[in-house]
Amino acid sequence: MVDAVRVSGLTVVRGGHQVLRGLGFTLRSGEVTGLLGPSGCGKSTLMRALVGVQAGVRGEVTVLGEPAGSRSLRHRIGYQTQAVSVYDDLSVRENLRFFARVLSVGATRIDEVLETTGLAPKADAVVSALSGGQRSRASLAVALLGDPDLLVLDEPTVGLDPVLRAELWGTFHAIATRGAAVLVSSHVMDEAERCERLLLMREGLLIADGTPSSIKADAGVGDIESAFLALVRGGAA
Numbered sequence: 001m002v003d004a005v006r007v008s009g010l011t012v013v014r015g016g017h018q019v020l021r022g023l024g025f026t027l028r029s030g031e032v033t034g035l036l037g038p039s040g041c042g043k044s045t046l047m048r049a050l051v052g053v054q055a056g057v058r059g060e061v062t063v064l065g066e067p068a069g070s071r072s073l074r075h076r077i078g079y080q081t082q083a084v085s086v087y088d089d090l091s092v093r094e095n096l097r098f099f100a101r102v103l104s105v106g107a108t109r110i111d112e113v114l115e116t117t118g119l120a121p122k123a124d125a126v127v128s129a130l131s132g133g134q135r136s137r138a139s140l141a142v143a144l145l146g147d148p149d150l151l152v153l154d155e156p157t158v159g160l161d162p163v164l165r166a167e168l169w170g171t172f173h174a175i176a177t178r179g180a181a182v183l184v185s186s187h188v189m190d191e192a193e194r195c196e197r198l199l200l201m202r203e204g205l206l207i208a209d210g211t212p213s214s215i216k217a218d219a220g221v222g223d224i225e226s227a228f229l230a231l232v233r234g235g236a237a
């Protein structure tokens with residue numbers, strides 16, 4: 001597998017406080033990596049640094065062989081923020097048409113992302129009439145329009161029921177299988193088992209980087225939540 005992202009010595013200072021404290025890791029194409037940690041530990045800041053929209057970044061962040069934020073990366077990265085990023089008063093298809101024009105993407109891609117996100121039956125529904133999960137999938141559909149090589153998803157499953165969550169994780173894996181690197185953040189530890197690889201964060205530091213099984217085995221416990229607690233108690237951060 002190819003490294004889609006290489007990060008070393010990544011530090012971000014906001015309001016005089018070190019929000020990220022010298023992180024180093026790589027992300028591989030074809031894998032779903034989970035970014036897990038408690039609220040406020042720096043997950044969104046890290047994601048913004050990868051996408052190239054974070055202020056106050058120090059260290060090296062290379063995405064698809066280019067420095068993060070390079071113009072040439074714009075169409076190669078899909079980013080879903082925590083806020084729903086589609087227009088409420090337009091239908092799903094109208095939103096996709098609008099963003100496809102912005103990205104200079106052909107109309108056939110609209111049908112593909114509707115299929116991938118399971119939104120084809122809701123294509124002509126106005127966004128304001130959709131459920132929370134469907135809105136979240138509409139934002140995901142927009143993030144997928146450019147057929148990105150790196151997909152960065154900030155808490156895409158928050159507030160969704162277990163069935164929808166399982167479906168969305170299936171979608172993330174399908175996207176990775178087609179060759180993209182997928183980074184998904186969550187503060188819910190039980191989502192860890194759905195990832196091929198995990199980055200565990202606490203207070204701006206990376207406290208573990210590995211497969212769910214290797215992290216559990218290293219900590220000598222049976223679940224990621226216990227592994228996280230063992231790492232914290234052992235003084236990893």
Ligand SMILES: Nc1ncnc2c1ncn2[C@@H]1O[C@H](COP(=O)(O)OP(=O)(O)OP(=O)(O)O)[C@@H](O)[C@H]1O
Nearest residue numbers: 014015017019038039040041042043044045046187
């Ligand atoms: N502009 C800013 N000035 C000062 N502190 C900031 C600023 N932006 C973020 N922070 C702090 O940086 C830390 C990390 O924030 P971030 O949003 O990255 O966390 P998170 O892990 O994504 O949290 P959540 O899971 O709640 O979204 C928080 O403690 C936050 O208060």
